[in-house]
Amino acid sequence: MNEHKFEFDPKQYGLPDLEQIKEYRVWDSHYHGYLTSGDPISYNDKMLKYVHRMGIERVISVDIGGTLPRPLEPKPYDDEKRKFLEENTDYFSGIIPIDPGFPEESVQKMVDWIENGPCIGIKYVGGNQLGITCDHPNNDMIIEKAIELDAVVYIHTWIKTGGEPRHIGGANLSGESLPWHVTKLAERFPDKILICGHAGGDWELGIRAIRSSENVFMEFAGADPQSGGVDMAVNELGADRIVWGGHGPSRSFATELAKVLEADLTDEERMKIFGRNYRKLAKPIFDKKGIKIKV
Amino acid sequence: MKNKLNRRDFCQQTLFSSIALALPGTTQALGKFARAPMKPKEGPQIVDTFVHLFEWPFRKLKYSGTEPLVQKLKKHQIREAWAGNFEALFHKDIDGTNRRLMEECRRYDPDFLKPIGSVNPTWPDWEEDLRRCHEEYHMAGIRVHPDYQMIDLASTEFRSLVEKAAERNMFVQIAGDLEDPRHHHPLVNTRNHSFEPIVDVARAVPQARIQLVHWNRKVRADLLSRLVELPNIVFDSSRIEGAGELGALMNGESWYGPRESIPADRFLFGSHAPFFAVESALLKLFEHYMTVGQLEQVMYKNANGFYNV
Numbered sequence: 001m002n003e004h005k006f007e008f009d010p011k012q013y014g015l016p017d018l019e020q021i022k023e024y025r026v027w028d029s030h031y032h033g034y035l036t037s038g039d040p041i042s043y044n045d046k047m048l049k050y051v052h053r054m055g056i057e058r059v060i061s062v063d064i065g066g067t068l069p070r071p072l073e074p075k076p077y078d079d080e081k082r083k084f085l086e087e088n089t090d091y092f093s094g095i096i097p098i099d100p101g102f103p104e105e106s107v108q109k110m111v112d113w114i115e116n117g118p119c120i121g122i123k124y125v126g127g128n129q130l131g132i133t134c135d136h137p138n139n140d141m142i143i144e145k146a147i148e149l150d151a152v153v154y155i156h157t158w159i160k161t162g163g164e165p166r167h168i169g170g171a172n173l174s175g176e177s178l179p180w181h182v183t184k185l186a187e188r189f190p191d192k193i194l195i196c197g198h199a200g201g202d203w204e205l206g207i208r209a210i211r212s213s214e215n216v217f218m219e220f221a222g223a224d225p226q227s228g229g230v231d232m233a234v235n236e237l238g239a240d241r242i243v244w245g246g247h248g249p250s251r252s253f254a255t256e257l258a259k260v261l262e263a264d265l266t267d268e269e270r271m272k273i274f275g276r277n278y279r280k281l282a283k284p285i286f287d288k289k290g291i292k293i294k295v
Numbered sequence: 296m297k298n299k300l301n302r303r304d305f306c307q308q309t310l311f312s313s314i315a316l317a318l319p320g321t322t323q324a325l326g327k328f329a330r331a332p333m334k335p336k337e338g339p340q341i342v343d344t345f346v347h348l349f350e351w352p353f354r355k356l357k358y359s360g361t362e363p364l365v366q367k368l369k370k371h372q373i374r375e376a377w378a379g380n381f382e383a384l385f386h387k388d389i390d391g392t393n394r395r396l397m398e399e400c401r402r403y404d405p406d407f408l409k410p411i412g413s414v415n416p417t418w419p420d421w422e423e424d425l426r427r428c429h430e431e432y433h434m435a436g437i438r439v440h441p442d443y444q445m446i447d448l449a450s451t452e453f454r455s456l457v458e459k460a461a462e463r464n465m466f467v468q469i470a471g472d473l474e475d476p477r478h479h480h481p482l483v484n485t486r487n488h489s490f491e492p493i494v495d496v497a498r499a500v501p502q503a504r505i506q507l508v509h510w511n512r513k514v515r516a517d518l519l520s521r522l523v524e525l526p527n528i529v530f531d532s533s534r535i536e537g538a539g540e541l542g543a544l545m546n547g548e549s550w551y552g553p554r555e556s557i558p559a560d561r562f563l564f565g566s567h568a569p570f571f572a573v574e575s576a577l578l579k580l581f582e583h584y585m586t587v588g589q590l591e592q593v594m595y596k597n598a599n600g601f602y603n604v
Contacts, residue, residue: 002584003584005584006335006581007335007336007338007584007585007586007587007590008335008336008337008338008580008581008587008590009334009335009336009337009338010335010577010578010581012335012337012338012372013338013341013371013372013577013580014370014371014372014574014577015371015574015577015578015581046548047538050538050539050582050583053539053582053583053584054582158477159478160477160478161476161477161478161479161480161481162477165481166481166482166484167481168481170481171477201475201477201478202477202478204354223475223478224474224475224534224571225571225572225574225575226570226571226572227356227357227358227568227569227570227571227572228354228356228357231357248537248538249537249538249550250536250537250550251536251537251538252536252537252538252539252540252575252578252579252582253538253578253582254574254575254576254577254578254579254581254582255536255575255578257574257578258571258572258573258574258575258577258578259572259575261572261574261578262357262572262573262574262575
């Protein structure tokens with residue numbers, strides 16, 4: 001791949017060019033470069049070429065330690081990921097998947113990877129072994145530890161239509177949280193910001209579900225680039241409660257950037273969504289780790 | 296489309312030529328400048344092979360009216376859009392949807408909007424719908440939605456539709472889906488028809504021109520390999536998903552598709568506007584490096600060739 005050359009000028013097509021994207025200071029809060037099937041190290045190397053080609057300033061890898069289905073089981077690649085995180089703090093960060101079915105073990109993983117390691121937060125994944133959603137009391141000790149560490153909390157949510165009779169959320173996986181699970185958890189920790197990941201996939205419902213919970217932010221990666229989604233999110237939540245994710249490689253940066261570029265926003269609002277909101281959220285833990293970031 | 300010399304290239308070339316002629320001996324020195332890294336070239340306008348007019352019944356889309364949609368597309372250098380009608384997914388009077396589509400395209404801008412009607416071969420008198428699309432509405436092709444229109448692609452009815460369309464030299468677009476099924480309104484329970492039978496249909500009707508649109512959720516890597524072997528099938532780009540995936544498919548670097556390269560002459564630009572943000576399809580042209588030749592094929596040349604047989 002010719003990593004940096006654009007044959008035609010994106011501006012001609014009503015798109016920002018590379019320099020303009022860099023000026024937005026895009027932080028990808030949902031980076032899956034370390035795919036947990038196959039060789040995650042080589043996948044990450046391949047994925048980073050697209051990160052740089054598209055002008056992404058920083059990625060936050062969400063596949064650190066174990067695998068998404070078994071986040072608490074160490075894997076052979078873990079040491080290599082840790083080393084990469086430690087050596088590339090200028091553009092590469094990580095959050096660790098945890099499993100609320102096993103809260104003590106999850107907290108121990110936070111000690112190992114956040115308190116005594118390079119990571120900056122935790123991720124609730126889409127489903128888990130024991131079917132524990134994020135509103136369950138098991139989660140309290142996990143969030144208390146996250147508060148102590150200033151760790152970012154990202155919660156995968158989705159609203160899948162299905163079941164018998166068909167209803168919203170009826171096809172969710174066991175333990176896969178819905179946006180209204182996040183708001184229940186948020187009520188118990190009103191001073192902690194929680195990120196409602198993927199906007200529930202079904203953004204029209206997900207946005208409304210979290211609207212009145214001021215300490216719940218929205219991230220909207222991983223779903224199709226439906227027109228109007230970010231417009232509605234800004235109208236209902238304001239531009240200060242939205243963060244951006246890329247979800248590559250299963251999603252293209254094209255898909256995720258387009259959602260914001262298509263919305264009727266000021267450049268200031270775009271900068272907030274593309275990165276500034278996340279930087280504000282994560283600055284305390286970057287400070288703790290001695291990593292200087294400019295909000 | 297004519298190849299145009301853009302203003303930057305024109306100025307650069309004419310300036311250097313003039314100076315070189317006026318000042319003998321300067322040609323070699325100026326050549327260094329001429330070989331300096333070039334800024335991006337002016338690109339061609341685009342043919343969008345997958346848009347819809349009228350209303351999506353489950354949401355008021357941001358660019359749902361014909362005027363806002365066309366202005367939006369033109370703003371992004373799209374010069375022609377192949378328009379279906381959302382109504383065709385749900386209405387029983389499918390001829391009515393086709394007629395309104397034709398009238399809207401003709402009323403608005405027939406050079407820009409090319410109406411693509413729909414025919415449901417499982418419903419009565421569909422041959423007459425096809426005839427009207429061709430003879431009365433002068434449509435170059437039709438678009439079917441198997442999951443919404445409940446068309447089994449292995450059925451004799453579907454094969455017959457493809458045969459009769461081919462006899463009329465009309466192309467057939469086969470849509471995978473329009474919306475992620477996970478987000479359907481619970482009242483909606485679309486069929487999930489396999490795209491496997493398209494291989495046999497395309498092979499049995501070699502004169503048919505078939506375009507798969509918004510196809511990716513239906514086509515895994517092994518099926519894509521078999522579809523690519525058939526020269527009468529092309530693909531739109533509206534839901535080619537994954538980091539750099541459009542260019543990656545052409546260059547044998549796909550994340551999820553076949554390992555072998557798929558030639559650029561098999562891909563046509565599609566945006567799925569107004570349901571999708573058109574910026575998504577456009578950015579896919581840049582996410583992976585593509586040569587000028589590959590870009591031009593995707594942006595308009597393949598569409599021109601497919602439409603104008």
